Amino acid sequence: xxxxxxxRRDTTPEPGGRFAYGRLERVIHEKxxxxxxxxxxGAPEGLLFTELKELxxxxxxxxxxxxxxxxxxxxxxxxxxxxxxxPQTLCRITAxxxxxxxxxxxxxxxxxxxxxxxxxxxxxxxxxxxxxPRWLDGLSPA
Amino acid sequence: xxxxxxxRRDTTPEPGGRFAYGRLERVIHEKxxxxxxxxxxGAPEGLLFTELKELxxxxxxxxxxxxxxxxxxxxxxxxxxxxxxxPQTLCRITAxxxxxxxxxxxxxxxxxxxxxxxxxxxxxxxxxxxxxPRWLDGLSPA
DNA sequence: GGATGTACTTTACACCGCAAAGTAACTCCG
DNA sequence: CGGAGTTACTTTGCGGTGTAAAGTACATCC
Numbered sequence: 001x002x003x004x005x006x007x008r009r010d011t012t013p014e015p016g017g018r019f020a021y022g023r024l025e026r027v028i029h030e031k032x033x034x035x036x037x038x039x040x041x042g043a044p045e046g047l048l049f050t051e052l053k054e055l056x057x058x059x060x061x062x063x064x065x066x067x068x069x070x071x072x073x074x075x076x077x078x079x080x081x082x083x084x085x086x087p088q089t090l091c092r093i094t095a096x097x098x099x100x101x102x103x104x105x106x107x108x109x110x111x112x113x114x115x116x117x118x119x120x121x122x123x124x125x126x127x128x129x130x131x132x133p134r135w136l137d138g139l140s141p142a
Numbered sequence: 143x144x145x146x147x148x149x150r151r152d153t154t155p156e157p158g159g160r161f162a163y164g165r166l167e168r169v170i171h172e173k174x175x176x177x178x179x180x181x182x183x184g185a186p187e188g189l190l191f192t193e194l195k196e197l198x199x200x201x202x203x204x205x206x207x208x209x210x211x212x213x214x215x216x217x218x219x220x221x222x223x224x225x226x227x228x229p230q231t232l233c234r235i236t237a238x239x240x241x242x243x244x245x246x247x248x249x250x251x252x253x254x255x256x257x258x259x260x261x262x263x264x265x266x267x268x269x270x271x272x273x274x275p276r277w278l279d280g281l282s283p284a
Numbered sequence: 285g286g287a288t289g290t291a292c293t294t295t296a297c298a299c300c301g302c303a304a305a306g307t308a309a310c311t312c313c314g
Numbered sequence: 315c316g317g318a319g320t321t322a323c324t325t326t327g328c329g330g331t332g333t334a335a336a337g338t339a340c341a342t343c344c
Contacts, residue, residue, distance in 0.1 A: 017199025019177035029173060032301080034253055035161035042260030049322070057159025062302060064324060069300090085310070087322055105257050108250060111176055115247050118184030125186075172332080191291070204333060206293060211331090227341075229291060 019114065023107035025100060027073045032058055032066050037093065037101050040076060046092035067091055075100060161256065165249040167242065169215045174200055174208050179235065179243050182218060188234035209233055217242060 028037065035056035039047055047055070053063050067089075070076045075097035079090040093101070170179065177198035181189055189197070195205050209231075212218045217239035221232040235243070 019181050019197050020199035024173050031166050038257045039161050044264045055161050057162035115180045121184050122186045
Protein backbone atom coordinates (compact mmCIF):
# COMPACT_ATOMS: atom_id res chain seq x y z
CA UNK A 1 0.00 0.00 0.00
CA UNK A 2 2.94 2.34 -0.42
CA UNK A 3 1.20 5.13 -2.33
CA UNK A 4 1.81 5.18 -6.04
CA UNK A 5 2.73 8.30 -7.93
CA UNK A 6 5.14 9.98 -5.56
CA UNK A 7 6.33 12.48 -8.10
CA ARG A 8 9.73 13.32 -6.66
CA ARG A 9 11.80 11.78 -3.94
CA ASP A 10 9.95 11.68 -0.68
CA THR A 11 11.56 10.38 2.45
CA THR A 12 8.77 11.51 4.73
CA PRO A 13 8.72 8.94 7.50
CA GLU A 14 5.53 7.09 8.23
CA PRO A 15 4.21 8.35 11.54
CA GLY A 16 4.76 5.91 14.33
CA GLY A 17 8.14 4.39 14.99
CA ARG A 18 8.60 2.88 18.41
CA PHE A 19 11.18 5.43 19.46
CA ALA A 20 10.01 8.51 17.63
CA TYR A 21 8.77 10.50 20.64
CA GLY A 22 6.79 12.92 18.51
CA ARG A 23 5.05 14.31 21.57
CA LEU A 24 8.21 15.94 22.87
CA GLU A 25 7.19 19.52 22.07
CA ARG A 26 10.11 21.52 20.79
CA VAL A 27 9.30 24.60 22.84
CA ILE A 28 9.30 22.62 26.05
CA HIS A 29 12.13 20.24 25.25
CA GLU A 30 14.92 22.53 26.28
CA LYS A 31 17.10 22.36 29.38
CA UNK A 32 16.42 25.86 30.58
CA UNK A 33 12.73 25.84 29.75
CA UNK A 34 12.28 22.53 31.53
CA UNK A 35 13.59 24.18 34.65
CA UNK A 36 11.41 27.21 34.26
CA UNK A 37 8.26 25.20 33.69
CA UNK A 38 8.99 22.85 36.56
CA UNK A 39 9.52 25.82 38.84
CA UNK A 40 6.29 27.43 37.71
CA UNK A 41 4.36 24.21 38.01
CA GLY A 42 5.06 24.27 41.72
CA ALA A 43 4.05 27.91 42.10
CA PRO A 44 0.55 28.49 40.77
CA GLU A 45 0.65 32.04 42.10
CA GLY A 46 3.60 32.70 39.84
CA LEU A 47 7.27 33.51 40.32
CA LEU A 48 9.30 36.66 39.91
CA PHE A 49 11.95 37.06 37.26
CA THR A 50 14.63 37.10 39.91
CA GLU A 51 13.33 34.00 41.62
CA LEU A 52 13.31 32.07 38.37
CA LYS A 53 16.76 33.33 37.60
CA GLU A 54 18.03 31.90 40.87
CA LEU A 55 16.13 28.64 40.69
CA UNK A 56 17.23 27.85 37.18
CA UNK A 57 20.70 29.39 37.44
CA UNK A 58 20.22 31.41 34.28
CA UNK A 59 21.65 34.71 33.15
CA UNK A 60 19.29 37.64 32.78
CA UNK A 61 19.35 37.70 29.02
CA UNK A 62 18.90 34.01 28.80
CA UNK A 63 15.90 33.93 31.08
CA UNK A 64 14.37 36.93 29.37
CA UNK A 65 14.51 35.23 26.03
CA UNK A 66 13.13 31.92 27.28
CA UNK A 67 10.23 33.60 29.02
CA UNK A 68 9.43 35.41 25.81
CA UNK A 69 9.40 32.15 23.87
CA UNK A 70 7.22 30.44 26.45
CA UNK A 71 4.86 33.37 26.44
CA UNK A 72 4.55 33.43 22.66
CA UNK A 73 3.82 29.72 22.78
CA UNK A 74 1.01 30.39 25.24
CA UNK A 75 2.57 28.37 28.01
CA UNK A 76 3.06 31.19 30.50
CA UNK A 77 1.55 34.59 31.25
CA UNK A 78 3.71 37.54 32.09
CA UNK A 79 2.70 40.44 34.32
CA UNK A 80 4.78 43.54 34.39
CA UNK A 81 4.51 45.98 37.26
CA UNK A 82 6.45 47.70 39.99
CA UNK A 83 7.33 46.77 43.51
CA UNK A 84 7.99 50.09 45.15
CA UNK A 85 9.64 51.80 42.24
CA UNK A 86 11.60 48.95 40.75
CA PRO A 87 10.21 46.92 37.87
CA GLN A 88 9.11 43.43 38.68
CA THR A 89 8.07 40.73 36.28
CA LEU A 90 5.83 37.93 37.36
CA CYS A 91 5.48 34.71 35.40
CA ARG A 92 2.70 32.25 35.79
CA ILE A 93 2.04 29.03 33.97
CA THR A 94 -1.24 29.08 32.06
CA ALA A 95 -3.87 26.37 32.23
CA UNK A 96 -2.97 25.34 28.72
CA UNK A 97 0.68 25.47 29.66
CA UNK A 98 0.09 23.07 32.50
CA UNK A 99 -1.70 20.51 30.38
CA UNK A 100 0.83 20.74 27.56
CA UNK A 101 3.69 20.38 30.01
CA UNK A 102 1.99 17.42 31.61
CA UNK A 103 1.60 15.76 28.24
CA UNK A 104 5.25 16.40 27.58
CA UNK A 105 6.14 14.85 30.90
CA UNK A 106 4.16 11.73 30.08
CA UNK A 107 6.22 11.32 26.95
CA UNK A 108 9.38 11.91 28.97
CA UNK A 109 8.43 9.15 31.34
CA UNK A 110 7.97 6.95 28.31
CA UNK A 111 11.54 7.73 27.26
CA UNK A 112 12.88 6.82 30.67
CA UNK A 113 10.78 3.67 30.81
CA UNK A 114 11.81 2.61 27.31
CA UNK A 115 15.44 3.15 28.13
CA UNK A 116 15.13 1.17 31.32
CA UNK A 117 13.46 -1.66 29.46
CA UNK A 118 16.13 -1.53 26.77
CA UNK A 119 18.97 -1.64 29.27
CA UNK A 120 17.31 -4.51 31.11
CA UNK A 121 16.71 -6.43 27.91
CA UNK A 122 20.29 -5.94 26.78
CA UNK A 123 21.65 -7.09 30.12
CA UNK A 124 19.57 -10.27 30.11
CA UNK A 125 20.24 -11.36 26.54
CA UNK A 126 23.80 -10.65 25.52
CA UNK A 127 27.01 -10.07 27.43
CA UNK A 128 28.32 -6.58 26.67
CA UNK A 129 29.87 -6.83 23.22
CA UNK A 130 33.19 -5.47 22.15
CA UNK A 131 35.31 -5.92 19.06
CA UNK A 132 34.08 -5.82 15.48
CA PRO A 133 30.84 -7.28 14.33
CA ARG A 134 31.74 -10.09 11.91
CA TRP A 135 28.53 -10.50 9.98
CA LEU A 136 29.35 -7.68 7.56
CA ASP A 137 31.38 -8.50 4.46
CA GLY A 138 33.70 -5.55 4.09
CA LEU A 139 33.99 -3.82 7.40
CA SER A 140 35.79 -0.65 8.40
CA PRO A 141 35.68 1.08 11.77
CA ALA A 142 34.52 4.47 10.60
CA UNK B 143 30.87 36.88 50.15
CA UNK B 144 29.90 38.01 46.68
CA UNK B 145 33.36 38.53 45.17
CA UNK B 146 34.59 42.10 45.06
CA UNK B 147 36.28 43.58 42.03
CA UNK B 148 34.13 42.31 39.22
CA UNK B 149 35.57 44.60 36.62
CA ARG B 150 32.72 44.63 34.07
CA ARG B 151 29.20 43.40 34.19
CA ASP B 152 29.01 39.74 34.96
CA THR B 153 25.76 37.88 35.11
CA THR B 154 27.35 34.46 35.30
CA PRO B 155 25.02 32.40 37.43
CA GLU B 156 26.38 30.69 40.50
CA PRO B 157 26.41 26.98 39.80
CA GLY B 158 23.63 25.13 41.51
CA GLY B 159 20.07 26.27 41.22
CA ARG B 160 17.44 23.72 42.17
CA PHE B 161 16.09 23.44 38.66
CA ALA B 162 19.18 23.97 36.58
CA TYR B 163 19.63 20.43 35.24
CA GLY B 164 23.17 21.01 34.13
CA ARG B 165 23.71 17.31 33.57
CA LEU B 166 21.40 17.22 30.58
CA GLU B 167 24.10 16.84 27.93
CA ARG B 168 23.34 18.85 24.85
CA VAL B 169 24.34 16.13 22.42
CA ILE B 170 21.97 13.66 24.01
CA HIS B 171 19.15 16.03 24.83
CA GLU B 172 17.52 15.93 21.43
CA LYS B 173 14.32 14.21 20.44
CA UNK B 174 15.76 12.22 17.58
CA UNK B 175 18.97 11.29 19.37
CA UNK B 176 17.06 10.16 22.42
CA UNK B 177 15.29 7.69 20.19
CA UNK B 178 18.47 6.54 18.56
CA UNK B 179 20.28 6.01 21.83
CA UNK B 180 17.35 4.23 23.42
CA UNK B 181 17.15 1.92 20.43
CA UNK B 182 20.86 1.21 20.59
CA UNK B 183 20.80 0.68 24.32
CA GLY B 184 18.52 -2.28 23.75
CA ALA B 185 20.68 -3.73 20.98
CA PRO B 186 24.27 -4.22 22.19
CA GLU B 187 25.10 -5.97 18.93
CA GLY B 188 24.18 -2.80 17.07
CA LEU B 189 21.48 -1.75 14.63
CA LEU B 190 21.48 -1.08 10.91
CA PHE B 191 20.89 2.33 9.47
CA THR B 192 17.59 1.20 8.05
CA GLU B 193 16.43 -0.31 11.29
CA LEU B 194 17.16 2.88 13.16
CA LYS B 195 15.43 4.85 10.48
CA GLU B 196 12.28 2.80 10.98
CA LEU B 197 12.42 2.70 14.75
CA UNK B 198 12.90 6.42 15.11
CA UNK B 199 10.79 7.45 12.12
CA UNK B 200 13.54 9.63 10.74
CA UNK B 201 14.40 10.67 7.21
CA UNK B 202 17.65 9.42 5.73
CA UNK B 203 19.42 12.76 5.85
CA UNK B 204 18.27 13.39 9.33
CA UNK B 205 19.46 10.07 10.69
CA UNK B 206 22.75 10.36 8.84
CA UNK B 207 23.47 13.68 10.46
CA UNK B 208 22.50 12.57 13.95
CA UNK B 209 24.62 9.45 13.74
CA UNK B 210 27.55 11.59 12.68
CA UNK B 211 27.06 13.86 15.67
CA UNK B 212 26.78 10.95 18.06
CA UNK B 213 29.88 9.40 16.59
CA UNK B 214 31.91 12.57 16.87
CA UNK B 215 30.81 12.80 20.48
CA UNK B 216 32.10 9.29 21.08
CA UNK B 217 28.71 7.91 22.00
CA UNK B 218 28.39 5.43 19.16
CA UNK B 219 30.65 3.50 16.81
CA UNK B 220 29.87 3.15 13.14
CA UNK B 221 30.83 0.21 10.95
CA UNK B 222 30.54 0.46 7.21
CA UNK B 223 30.43 -2.60 5.03
CA UNK B 224 28.35 -4.47 2.48
CA UNK B 225 25.57 -7.00 2.73
CA UNK B 226 25.65 -8.75 -0.61
CA UNK B 227 26.51 -5.80 -2.76
CA UNK B 228 24.55 -3.06 -1.04
CA PRO B 229 26.17 -0.82 1.53
CA GLN B 230 25.12 -1.34 5.10
CA THR B 231 25.91 0.82 8.07
CA LEU B 232 25.90 -0.61 11.54
CA CYS B 233 25.72 1.55 14.65
CA ARG B 234 26.59 0.43 18.10
CA ILE B 235 26.57 2.32 21.35
CA THR B 236 30.02 2.55 22.93
CA ALA B 237 30.76 1.75 26.56
CA UNK B 238 31.28 5.42 27.22
CA UNK B 239 28.09 6.17 25.36
CA UNK B 240 26.17 3.86 27.60
CA UNK B 241 27.44 5.41 30.80
CA UNK B 242 26.93 8.96 29.55
CA UNK B 243 23.43 8.13 28.41
CA UNK B 244 22.68 6.51 31.73
CA UNK B 245 23.85 9.61 33.55
CA UNK B 246 21.65 11.67 31.32
CA UNK B 247 18.73 9.42 32.10
CA UNK B 248 19.27 9.85 35.81
CA UNK B 249 18.97 13.60 35.36
CA UNK B 250 15.86 13.09 33.26
CA UNK B 251 14.27 11.09 36.03
CA UNK B 252 15.08 13.94 38.33
CA UNK B 253 13.19 16.30 36.03
CA UNK B 254 10.16 14.04 36.03
CA UNK B 255 10.32 13.58 39.78
CA UNK B 256 10.71 17.31 40.41
CA UNK B 257 7.77 18.07 38.18
CA UNK B 258 5.66 15.47 39.91
CA UNK B 259 6.58 16.91 43.29
CA UNK B 260 5.82 20.40 42.04
CA UNK B 261 2.44 19.45 40.68
CA UNK B 262 1.61 17.64 43.87
CA UNK B 263 2.71 20.54 46.01
CA UNK B 264 0.68 23.00 43.96
CA UNK B 265 -2.41 20.84 44.15
CA UNK B 266 -2.20 20.51 47.92
CA UNK B 267 -1.53 24.15 48.79
CA UNK B 268 -3.46 26.49 46.52
CA UNK B 269 -6.57 26.11 44.41
CA UNK B 270 -5.67 26.75 40.76
CA UNK B 271 -5.41 30.51 40.45
CA UNK B 272 -6.84 32.63 37.70
CA UNK B 273 -7.22 36.35 37.22
CA UNK B 274 -4.58 38.95 37.86
CA PRO B 275 -2.19 38.88 40.77
CA ARG B 276 -3.02 41.94 42.89
CA TRP B 277 0.17 42.35 44.84
CA LEU B 278 1.93 44.29 42.12
CA ASP B 279 1.46 48.06 41.99
CA GLY B 280 1.12 48.80 38.32
CA LEU B 281 0.13 45.67 36.53
CA SER B 282 -0.34 44.97 32.85
CA PRO B 283 -1.03 41.62 31.21
CA ALA B 284 1.93 41.49 28.86
C1' DG C 285 17.88 1.85 -21.27
C1' DG C 286 15.58 4.66 -18.42
C1' DA C 287 12.64 4.72 -14.65
C1' DT C 288 12.49 3.46 -10.08
C1' DG C 289 14.35 1.90 -5.56
C1' DT C 290 17.82 1.48 -1.86
C1' DA C 291 21.16 3.32 1.06
C1' DC C 292 23.10 6.58 2.20
C1' DT C 293 25.84 11.74 2.18
C1' DT C 294 26.02 16.60 1.31
C1' DT C 295 24.20 21.09 1.01
C1' DA C 296 21.41 25.03 2.40
C1' DC C 297 19.03 27.64 5.46
C1' DA C 298 16.22 29.21 8.90
C1' DC C 299 15.97 29.05 13.52
C1' DC C 300 17.76 29.35 18.27
C1' DG C 301 20.36 29.26 22.59
C1' DC C 302 23.43 32.05 24.78
C1' DA C 303 26.82 35.66 26.05
C1' DA C 304 27.72 40.33 25.83
C1' DA C 305 26.21 44.77 25.51
C1' DG C 306 22.58 48.16 26.21
C1' DT C 307 18.90 50.70 28.89
C1' DA C 308 16.75 52.80 32.64
C1' DA C 309 16.04 53.84 37.18
C1' DC C 310 17.62 53.72 41.84
C1' DT C 311 21.24 53.94 45.75
C1' DC C 312 25.42 54.81 48.02
C1' DC C 313 29.46 57.61 49.00
C1' DG C 314 32.80 61.34 49.15
C1' DC D 315 26.21 67.24 43.02
C1' DG D 316 28.38 63.57 40.35
C1' DG D 317 29.77 59.22 39.26
C1' DA D 318 30.43 54.50 40.47
C1' DG D 319 27.79 50.54 41.31
C1' DT D 320 23.48 47.70 41.61
C1' DT D 321 19.02 45.92 40.09
C1' DA D 322 16.01 44.39 36.69
C1' DC D 323 15.49 43.70 32.87
C1' DT D 324 15.76 43.89 26.96
C1' DT D 325 18.24 43.78 22.69
C1' DT D 326 21.77 42.38 19.69
C1' DG D 327 25.12 39.31 17.49
C1' DC D 328 26.84 35.12 16.37
C1' DG D 329 28.10 30.52 16.21
C1' DG D 330 25.86 26.07 16.20
C1' DT D 331 22.24 22.88 14.59
C1' DG D 332 18.05 20.39 13.16
C1' DT D 333 15.81 19.40 9.01
C1' DA D 334 14.24 19.37 4.15
C1' DA D 335 15.88 18.95 -0.23
C1' DA D 336 19.10 17.65 -3.42
C1' DG D 337 22.97 14.71 -4.72
C1' DT D 338 25.56 10.22 -5.39
C1' DA D 339 26.26 5.52 -6.42
C1' DC D 340 24.73 1.23 -7.42
C1' DA D 341 21.08 -2.34 -8.40
C1' DT D 342 16.91 -3.98 -10.20
C1' DC D 343 12.65 -4.11 -12.94
C1' DC D 344 10.07 -3.46 -17.23
